[in-house]
Amino acid sequence: MNYGYYPGCSLTGSAHKLDKGVRKVLEKQGHILKEIPDWNCCGAFEYGDRKELTNFSKRNLEKARGLFSEIVAPCPACYKNLKEADEKKEFDIQHPLDLCGEAFLSSMKQLHDLKGLVFTPYYGCILLRPRETAISNKTVMEDVISRFGGEIAGEKVKDKCCGGNQIFINKFATERLSRLILEKSKGTMVVFCPLCHMALKTFSGDRKVIYFTDLLLYIMGEKNTL
């Protein structure tokens, strides 16, 4: 399948590992990702004027028009903003987690299993809320971890807020919320959101925080991604 790809700003910088991971995983599964040309920032959550915010993503959709009908956007904020800007539902805007269905998993080449390893799949907020833009399978990370033999922990914190949005505004708030999540979970934290990754990693000490794509790449045979 050919997809238009919208990496968003974080994935060109602090979340470049997620960018590489998404590209690699989807490529290994036979998908082709092509970046939307000259894409711009989606505005994240920084603009109080909803029209102004939506216009950022409308421009990105304009750039995709005629080139792509299916778009993949890994960053939850970008994904939400793009999906909401597509008012006439002209595009099929997907989150990579929604591509990890049965067909994807059964065709995945498995070289490593997760036996003896404990993971907390952590979704945070925007992948699950608001419901109009939430991913369709809300247990997709658990499904993958258990399918390949891993142990799941931290069920009660999977949809709590890490406060990532406040990390450069009220650091104490992010620290308090992230520590609550870390305390009430076990093993390696598995995330998909660049902000959650930054917030949890800042306060995680020795606990591992990885992207879900790191986990998939490990199962597919890569070493040193866990």
Add this chain to the structure above:
Amino acid sequence: MQKTEHIIELAGYEKEDLTVCLGCKICASVCTVNDLSISTSPQELLQTLFLGKDIAADNPLVRYCTGCYRCTHACPWDIRVPEIVRALRDDLAVGSPFEKAFKGSVAIWGRVYEPYVLLKAVSFLVKEGYLKHMNRWIEYMGIHLPHKVKAINSSSNTGGSKGKKGGTL
């Protein structure tokens, strides 16, 4: 236009949309700000706004709303309080140095260039004790040159907000 209407419109709502609030306060019971041991009620904020009363910049939601949408998810009418809070923040001009640097980067390049944002907000980061986290961030930060997005063609149909702000990259 009244201030209330202005804020509600910024958030993409009409005043009538908020009349459906039943006052059940389920939003208050699930609000993430509670986890900071700060008492708050999105429902009261909506009511205050609806009645046309001022909401101060130190209102707990204006200061600490994390945009988690737990309130929206629990609300019988899916009212998007985080978007109303964001509109309030805009109206009150309470953006942090980070938010200003973020918007500055978008105004220059059309994208967020993280080194620029960190540099612009450096005095805030030093003052607020962020430097001790730098080692951690450097572990996974990517270094690259900024990409400058081309200006939007004014004839392109972006459904804009009539010029002033939207679509001016």
